[in-house]
Amino acid sequence: MSKNMSAKGGSASGGKNKVRAIFIGTPDFATPSLKVMIDDKQFDIVAVVTQPDKKVGRKQIITPPPIKALAEKNVIPVLQPEKISDIEFEILNLKPDLIIVIAYAQVVPENILNIPKYGVINIHGSLLPKYRGASCIQAAILNGDKKTGITIMKMDKGLDTGSILAQSEIDILKTDTAGSLYKKLSELGAEFLASTLKKYINGKIKPDPQDDSLANYVGLLKKQDGKIDWNKTAVEIERFICAMYPWPGAFASLNIKNKKLNIKILAAESESLSINKYKIGELFLDNNKLAVQCGKDSLVIKKLQLEGKKEIDSEEFLRGYKNFVGKILD
RNA sequence: CGCGGGGUAGAGCAGUUGGCAGCUCGCCAGGCCCAUAACCUGGAGGUCGUCGGUUCGAAUCCGACCCCCGCAA
Numbered sequence: 001m002s003k004n005m006s007a008k009g010g011s012a013s014g015g016k017n018k019v020r021a022i023f024i025g026t027p028d029f030a031t032p033s034l035k036v037m038i039d040d041k042q043f044d045i046v047a048v049v050t051q052p053d054k055k056v057g058r059k060q061i062i063t064p065p066p067i068k069a070l071a072e073k074n075v076i077p078v079l080q081p082e083k084i085s086d087i088e089f090e091i092l093n094l095k096p097d098l099i100i101v102i103a104y105a106q107v108v109p110e111n112i113l114n115i116p117k118y119g120v121i122n123i124h125g126s127l128l129p130k131y132r133g134a135s136c137i138q139a140a141i142l143n144g145d146k147k148t149g150i151t152i153m154k155m156d157k158g159l160d161t162g163s164i165l166a167q168s169e170i171d172i173l174k175t176d177t178a179g180s181l182y183k184k185l186s187e188l189g190a191e192f193l194a195s196t197l198k199k200y201i202n203g204k205i206k207p208d209p210q211d212d213s214l215a216n217y218v219g220l221l222k223k224q225d226g227k228i229d230w231n232k233t234a235v236e237i238e239r240f241i242c243a244m245y246p247w248p249g250a251f252a253s254l255n256i257k258n259k260k261l262n263i264k265i266l267a268a269e270s271e272s273l274s275i276n277k278y279k280i281g282e283l284f285l286d287n288n289k290l291a292v293q294c295g296k297d298s299l300v301i302k303k304l305q306l307e308g309k310k311e312i313d314s315e316e317f318l319r320g321y322k323n324f325v326g327k328i329l330d
Numbered sequence: 331c332g333c334g335g336g337g338u339a340g341a342g343c344a345g346u347u348g349g350c351a352g353c354u355c356g357c358c359a360g361g362c363c364c365a366u367a368a369c370c371u372g373g374a375g376g377u378c379g380u381c382g383g384u385u386c387g388a389a390u391c392c393g394a395c396c397c398c399c400g401c402a403a
Contacts, residue, residue, distance in 0.1 A: 308335030
């Protein structure tokens with residue numbers, strides 16, 4: 001009998017009326033999902049809430065969040081409060097049946113969570129209850145997980161503690177970085193969002209509470225968190241570099257001509273050594289390739305960037321900076 | 331006027347007590363070799379970011395501007 005319901009478009013509970021939804025989100029991560037929701041005839045996005053326009057870049061140009069541009073293109077009203085609680089009244093007046101929150105960068109207070117009858121739905125970039133918190137994508141790479149994924153959940157007042165509606169897994173490839181996974185997961189989330197919401201609204205999904213005993217939290221990354229610890233093994237550092245790419249970027253520092261120079265390592269590959277004969281952090285040539293001695297084994301550097309310089313391949317780097325070989329990275 | 335680094339051959343860099351523009355790699359030609367991304371010989375390729383100033387003479391000193399990048403946000 002459930003087959004009949006879905007064949008009719010799953011509109012048993014909503015009749016001919018569309019589901020009134022408010023979409024809350026800010027960065028690129030949320031745009032594929034917003035696009036899907038706009039295109040789906042069964043939902044009516046009555047408003048989009050996003051962060052205020054912020055100054056961006058060296059020139060400090062005031063730039064609207066990506067979500068705002070997409071909303072305006074589709075003639076959807078945009079709200080940009082400093083704090084979401086400032087617009088509680090407006091949200092109430094919009095009479096949403098559903099609110100979707102994706103990467104908004106603010107905690108949604110309980111008052112607002114209680115407004116829509118279907119609750120507030122969130123997409124999180126990990127397989128909850130693993131990696132609750134801000135740097136969930138990076139954490140999966142850092143820990144060497146084989147898989148990660150997205151979780152669609154019904155938000156409650158805790159941080160990423162809501163009951164789960166659906167999850168979808170994805171393999172973490174050796175070549176994946178936080179940047180590449182970010183993109184894949186944002187698309188994966190969008191792919192499952194509309195169908196999951198429909199099933200949920202039609203009562204075909206019962207939210208499944210998380211097992212808190214398996215939960216762990218990962219905090220927001222800071223620039224300084226990108227500093228490489230060369231005492232770790234090459235394999236760990238390789239994962240670290242992928243996890244920190246593109247932000248905050250994995251870097252090492254080097255004293256050169258009495259100045260401290262930061263070097264970003266953008267891509268590298270671990271390589272096992274038969275003898276670990278160099279000092280930890282020392283740059284050396286291995287088969288004419290630039291490598292660094294780690295706590296165990298070595299890391300062959302593929303791509304790097306000096307302060308004030310563009311990113312370059314290590315082969316090009318060596319042509320101009322031959323004298324860096326033998327120096328020790330801090 | 332947020333702080334800082336930089337623009338020199340196709341690529342990455344050196345060259346600032348002003349005095350013929352260099353290195354590594356790549357490219358082209360030839361040579362060696364069973365052979366080669368190895369080696370040897372020769373060669374092409376630059377208005378030294380732009381404009382102006384100082385000077386007998388500026389990549390180098392002075393001024394203005396353009397562009398790239400790191401930090402901070």
